[in-house]
Amino acid sequence: MNVQSKNVMIFGEVRTNGRLHPATLELTGKGRELADALSDSAGVSVVLCCGKLEDDVLLPVHYGADEVILVEHPSLSFPNPEVAVKILVTLVKERQPEILLAPATPQGRCVFPALAAKCRTGLTADCTGLEIERGTGLLLQTRPAIGGNVIATIKTPNHRPQMATVRPKTFAVPEPRPRKGEVVRPSLPQESFQSLTENLDFTPFQDKQAPVRDAEVVISGGKGLRRAEGFGLLRELADLLGGSVGATRPTVEAKWIPYAHQVGLSGQVVSPKVYLAAGISGAVQHLAGMQTSRKIVSVNKDPEAPIHKIADIALCGDLYEILPQLIQRIREERGTLDVEI
Ligand SMILES: Cc1cc2nc3c(=O)[nH]c(=O)nc-3n(C[C@H](O)[C@H](O)[C@H](O)COP(=O)(O)OP(=O)(O)OC[C@H]3O[C@@H](n4cnc5c(N)ncnc54)[C@H](O)[C@@H]3O)c2cc1C
Structure with a gap:
């Protein structure tokens, strides 16, 4: 060269x-x-x-x-x-x-x-x-x-x-x-x-779930979940699709989910095949961590929520009504959906 x-x-x-x-x-x-x-x-x-x-x-x-x-x-x-x-x-x-x-x-x-x-x-x-x-x-x-x-x-x-x-x-x-x-x-x-530092030991980070940054499907939740237990619903959907659960910063700050799941400016940058944002408003700091995702699905009851504007599929409504229906449909049509994703 x-x-x-x-x-x-x-x-x-x-x-x-x-x-x-x-x-x-x-x-x-x-x-x-x-x-x-x-x-x-x-x-x-x-x-x-x-x-x-x-x-x-x-x-x-x-x-x-x-x-x-x-x-x-x-x-x-x-x-x-x-x-x-x-x-x-x-x-x-x-x-x-x-x-x-x-x-x-x-x-x-x-x-x-x-x-x-x-x-x-x-x-x-x-x-x-x-x-x-x-x-x-x-x-x-x-x-x-x-x-x-x-x-x-x-x-x-x-x-x-x-x-x-x-x-x-x-x-x-x-x-x-x-x-x-x-x-x-x-x-x-x-x-x-030559170095002044010596490596004494190395303990890799242990987490049973796949790291959110490496997942091909990310199901993320925001303050719209209203409670920590809401992440159980997201986990169910993520498990069905072989994905991981993501989160916004306020849900991490509320201790609903560990920091390793946070997506955004001060969290992980993800670029999965499918990113589903449930109860997430779409603040720029969150978008900075997920906007290169291949397909974005938003679930938000506010029709004016900024997340809907960058979504490929915008579902306007209550996440507690939409997600259980989605889970049920996926269970019914499993084969078809696996192929689509
Ligand atoms: C320096 C800095 C760094 C930051 N870094 C990050 C970061 O890394 N990641 C991050 O996420 N944020 C980050 N933030 C915070 C960011 O600005 C936003 O405050 C945050 O993303 C908003 O989180 P949210 O969407 O969960 O909550 P909200 O903005 O409160 O949105 C909740 C949404 O849920 C909807 N909703 C409510 N109930 C329902 C329901 N039943 N069904 C459907 N929808 C419902 C509402 O309409 C609303 O749009 C950072 C901020 C700063 C200043």
Whole structure:
């Protein structure tokens, strides 16, 4: 890859089991689009730091990367932001990327602020949109601001790289295509792998239900449920459809359901095949977490509720009348519905 041209670098994420985090491929696809908009010669590199990679190292190439920079070291078996920052500082100095992106996962959120400070550049966190400005070639970084009440577009005109993090599921994973690319294993100074932190233990988060962010069907409830028990009805519907239950922030604050289920600006971003919103008004902060869902069904008794405006199917009425009927119909017509979803 030509280091002189304006390149896009992506700090990909490898999970503790050695598998690529899907957000890496989402960002690789977006990185390709941005590179193509920058110039014909702009390339995309994906940096992977891990203990040992279990996926095919060339996987990102099929999603738009020109090269994969792989750093495998025992000190990276568990994410170590301190080591990752040192590695990335070296790579940024060497390669001078125009744009540097990472998923807004806990790892990306730890590494990128420190990296931006070391590179003396800006960082736009949690972007919901990225594009290249015509004429200037600058990265337009879009994100909700002021509590989600405005959508801001941020530019970094004077410093490089232009750095942004993007929440997983914001962009779709592109279709893989057979492409050729390089694998680079950089030789880094031993000092890069020294760390003041030591990983003593790792306890994975335990939850019997599938995480809401990975579900293909999400049945979400809001304050319109009126009581915690209302989530039982949503659980019943979600179980029938093999989905998970989502929630709005006020229901989480009311302790009706744990935070892991919260969808929105300060919760999870989901992009399922079907998102059903029951008793949810459709505040911008909630929409920020679900508006890329493929089909949105709203159930709200207020015909003016904003959620109806973005829904593909808007059901105006009492959720306690509509959902039991829906459950009954699904039970009666199970076979047909399974096929449709
Ligand atoms: C910085 C910040 C971050 C935030 N982050 C998030 C976030 O991550 N996620 C999030 O969800 N919110 C978030 N919020 C809160 C957000 O602004 C809204 O307050 C919240 O989304 C509203 O939740 P709701 O729809 O459950 O409640 P409400 O707005 O009170 O809506 C309840 C709806 O239920 C309907 N309803 C009532 N009874 C029935 C019935 N029987 N049948 C059918 N419909 C009925 C009503 O018509 C109403 O539209 C955030 C706010 C801020 C300031």
